[in-house]
Amino acid sequence: MVLKRFAKCPVCTKKTVLNVPEGIIGKAKRFPFTIKVRHNDHYFYINLDSQAWITDILKPEMVE
Numbered sequence: 459m460v461l462k463r464f465a466k467c468p469v470c471t472k473k474t475v476l477n478v479p480e481g482i483i484g485k486a487k488r489f490p491f492t493i494k495v496r497h498n499d500h501y502f503y504i505n506l507d508s509q510a511w512i513t514d515i516l517k518p519e520m521v522e
C-alpha cells in the first residue's frame with residue numbers, strides 16, 4: 459500500500475504529492491525517520507513519524 463502525503467518542495471516551492479510506501483516505516487529503527495525524495499531534477503528530505511506523517515521537510519543542505 460502507498461500512502462499519499464502532501465508536501466511543499468523546499469527547493470522549487472511547488473506543492474507535490476508524495477507516494478510513501480507504507481512498508482518503509484517498518485524498516486525504521488527510530489523516529490523521526492528521514493527519507494530522500496526525488497522531485498523533478500532535484501531532491502529533498504522528509505522526516506516521518508511512526509504513522510508515516512511528515513513532521514519536517516528539509517532542504518538537502520540541512521541533512522548532508
Ligand SMILES: [Zn+2]
Pocket residue numbers: 467468469470471472497498500
Ligand atoms: Zn521541487
